[in-house]
Amino acid sequence: MPQISAAVAIAPHSPLEPMELALAEPRGMEILVRTRASGICHTDLIIRDSDFGAPLPAVLGHEGAGIVEAVGDAVRDVEPGDHVLLTQASCGHCNTCRQAHPMNCENFARYNISGKRANGEHPFDGRISGGVGGQSSFATHMLAYDTNAVILPRDYPFEWAAALSCGVTTGASSVLRVLTPSAGSTFVVIGAGAVGLGALMAAHVAGCSTIIAIDLLGDRRNLALELGATHVLDGADPDLAATIIEITRGGADFLVDAVGLPGTTADAVQSLRPGGHAILLGAAGVGQRAPIDIMALLFNRKIQGATLGDQVPHSTIPALISLQRQGRFPFEKLLTFYPFGEINAAIHDMEAGRAIKPVLLFD
Numbered sequence: 001m002p003q004i005s006a007a008v009a010i011a012p013h014s015p016l017e018p019m020e021l022a023l024a025e026p027r028g029m030e031i032l033v034r035t036r037a038s039g040i041c042h043t044d045l046i047i048r049d050s051d052f053g054a055p056l057p058a059v060l061g062h063e064g065a066g067i068v069e070a071v072g073d074a075v076r077d078v079e080p081g082d083h084v085l086l087t088q089a090s091c092g093h094c095n096t097c098r099q100a101h102p103m104n105c106e107n108f109a110r111y112n113i114s115g116k117r118a119n120g121e122h123p124f125d126g127r128i129s130g131g132v133g134g135q136s137s138f139a140t141h142m143l144a145y146d147t148n149a150v151i152l153p154r155d156y157p158f159e160w161a162a163a164l165s166c167g168v169t170t171g172a173s174s175v176l177r178v179l180t181p182s183a184g185s186t187f188v189v190i191g192a193g194a195v196g197l198g199a200l201m202a203a204h205v206a207g208c209s210t211i212i213a214i215d216l217l218g219d220r221r222n223l224a225l226e227l228g229a230t231h232v233l234d235g236a237d238p239d240l241a242a243t244i245i246e247i248t249r250g251g252a253d254f255l256v257d258a259v260g261l262p263g264t265t266a267d268a269v270q271s272l273r274p275g276g277h278a279i280l281l282g283a284a285g286v287g288q289r290a291p292i293d294i295m296a297l298l299f300n301r302k303i304q305g306a307t308l309g310d311q312v313p314h315s316t317i318p319a320l321i322s323l324q325r326q327g328r329f330p331f332e333k334l335l336t337f338y339p340f341g342e343i344n345a346a347i348h349d350m351e352a353g354r355a356i357k358p359v360l361l362f363d
Ligand SMILES: [Zn+2]
Pocket: 041, 042, 043, 044, 062, 166, 167
């Protein structure tokens, strides 16, 4: 069994603790990956701080990239030495997987948030949960699956790849795969973090002509302007919907709410034109409810969720890499790098709003 170093979440709102653990050998469809980089996502902190997902203590992290070291006997598409980015895992054979919606996999919970391997066994031992996001990337090695490994070009930096595992791609895929705006559309994003700015850059790529970004922080509004926003608004503005309706002359065609609080959800509906389409991506927390104007929805407005932007990782992520290489999707501007040993400082900077997308670097 590989001996690994991991950062373990032991209690809500507490620093992660370094531990040496024994990780199981890959079997069946599993692969063993040596971690080279990992993003940190707000969902990791939701798992740490609430009853959602793998029970503590747990090795969190679901934005890993690295080099394949070993594969199970049923793996066909990945081999040792491959450079891979790990996304959320899917089973590959259920009804929704076969319909090209792997992020709605009927076995999603078992593969990503159960705290165990998909086969029901423990990845470390019975005390510590793993398998988060089909990987648990806050560790020097990860046990993943061939279904959630996207093979990378050999010359592509791991520290960029890791940032495409979840948040940035969730925002971008929501626009490119779900909203599919036509050129000249009007677009609004609430929240200019990794998800929101991913959506904004995708709206820019898609040719939206009016792009409005909303955030409480001035430096994030400035970054939004640099990435293609035509207008920025302070999230503290009490009349956001009215301002958006004025700028767009009647309401936005498309909107992404990357915050997901009751107030932003209500604003999202009010800001759409009749027939407009909004996606909610913010994780408000279990049990949160929003006051939505039912009469507004009657006028053909649409509002929906989109797990991980309904991405199909093996086609969505290579497309985003190509766009980035052309300078059209410069998500590297959102990244701040930390050595793995400074993971608690990285989490602190993210919680304080100083780092949009922290990425951990491994030796
Ligand atoms: Zn995430």
